[in-house]
Amino acid sequence: MAQNALAAGSMRLSRYYLPTLKETPKEAEIASHRLMLRAGMMRQAAAGIYAWLPLGLRVLRKVEAIVRDEQDRAGCQEMLMPTIQPAELWQRSGRYDAYGPEMLRISDRHERELLYGPTNEDMLTDIFANTVRSYRDLPKLLYHIQWKFRDEVRPRFGVMRGREFLMKDCYSFDLDFEGAKRSYDRMFVCYLRTFARMGLKAIPMEAETGPIGGNLSHEFIILADTGETEVFCDRGVLDFDVLGSDIDYGDDDGIAATIGSFTSLYARTEDKHEAAAFESEVPADRRYQGRGIEVGQVFYFGKKYSEPMGAEVAGPDGQPIAVEMGSYGIGVSRLVGAIIEASHDEDGIIWPDPVAPFDVQLINLRAGDDDCDAACDGIYARLREAGLDVLYDDRDERPGVKFADADLVGLPWRLVIGPRGLKAGKVELKRRDKSIEDEVPLDQAVARLIETAGG
RNA sequence: CGGGGAGUGGCGCAGUCUGGUAGCGCACCUGCUUUGGGAGCAGGGGGUCGGAGGUUCGAAUCCUCUCUCCCCGACCA
Secondary structure: OOOOOOOOOOEEOOOOOOOOOOOOOOOOOOHHHHHHHHOOOEEEEEOOEEEEOHHHHHHHHHHHHHHHHHHHHOOOEEOOOOOEEEHHHHHHHOOOOOOHHHOEEEEOOOOOEEEEOOOOHHHHHHHHHOOOOEHHHOOEEEEEEEEEEOOOOOOEOHHHEOOEEEEEEEEEEEOOHHHHHHHHHHHHHHHHHHHHHOOOOEEEEEOOOHHHOOOOEEEEEEEOOOOOEEEEEEHHHHHOOOOOOOOOOOOHHHHHHHHHHHHOOOEEEOOOOOHHHHHHHOOHHHEEEEEEEEEEEEEEEEOOOOOOOOOEEEOOOOOEEEOEEEEEEEEHHHHHHHHHHHOEEOOEEOOOHHHOOOOEEEEEOOOOOHHHHHHHHHHHHHHHHOOOOEEEEOOOOOHHHHHHHHHHHOOOEEEEEOHHHHHOOEEEEEEOOOOOEEEEEHHHHHHHHHHHHOO
């Protein structure tokens, strides 16, 4: 929408850099990859590494803004750590040798060993250890949104599994397990809200917890027919209205209760699925089976890094205590692909309103015709004034080309103005998802757009 | 990393087996005609055939080496 002044902006398509493709580049197999290339959102630079073009960047920024907003709302504080890290940090945490060839190792002109960060536990734990001294400074939730690099053996699915990817990672620091659990719960709820705000059904599912044990790790899975993972869950999980329920981050018990209602219901990916448990715990009419994409994970790992890296605070009795930590990731760039997987048809993308690169596609069917130009220019100005982001197709192209591009790019609203309708004083107002297709008087169309699509 | 496949103009492809002056569709440029679902006609521009070496009078085509990309699997946000 238009609230974000930085992201806002309308464009005339004749001036916009939007290189759409009629044919699919042969390297693109899955829908999101295909559509992102065809819709001119990105171009590949190398395997798993992409350049974001203006349209793609708009979406990436919107997704990022929602993630940021919800992090801040949950009490997390944003910072920014570098993409390049000294190897020494990882040698101290013991991960440098453990990480393997997935880590891109580089060296500078002094032959100092560096690496392109695949994650930031080590660095932030180090920063924290050097700056926080007392239990009274806890708890803390710190996050950043930064590009990461993992040298995957086999990058694929476009932006869904690239080597370079934009990720939000948050880290919690608490004095004891109870505190760590509160932080974990807080992030859990934050994630539910974050994905819901993007128009997605994201389901928390039990995940591997590693050597720590317990059940304190969940993957958040977006439902999408083309997802890579098979998921099984109780439909109750799908019906839960997170945005409708008023989350109060000051109310720990309320948050714990919200999570309890989620985690009490069966929800597992194929790795953890047990048919017998599924059938005994979930009534037949509530069993849901489908496919999904992992877009986030929350993880409690206790003192795994704080102990080796000396991240200790003085407790109430003055004795040093290694802090309890957790980390919480969201694949921001991956989400752009995941959203498309979850929302497209054979003609193109169908953007959920909150992440759409523009609100409205205004189509002038006969650019150069005085009446059409006048009507479109007027509407373009009025919609912009109302704060809507409009992509105005004023190109000297045939209608078929414009419709095809509009379907491809997939903006939520489409306003079509042509000589035929104009003679009758009407324009065509449509939703990309086809839920609305109306011929209405021009003023009415504008009013409806401002009312429903406006900030 | 195992198994498969592909590199020829911006995109999609043919040509390679059987060596003989690089082609098609779309896109692009100019003009005219068109104009409610990817227009028609005419004219035009653009390619070291991934790279390096070799064989040959002559290599996109044959041989050797190499780089890159994609798909399936294992792995992963």
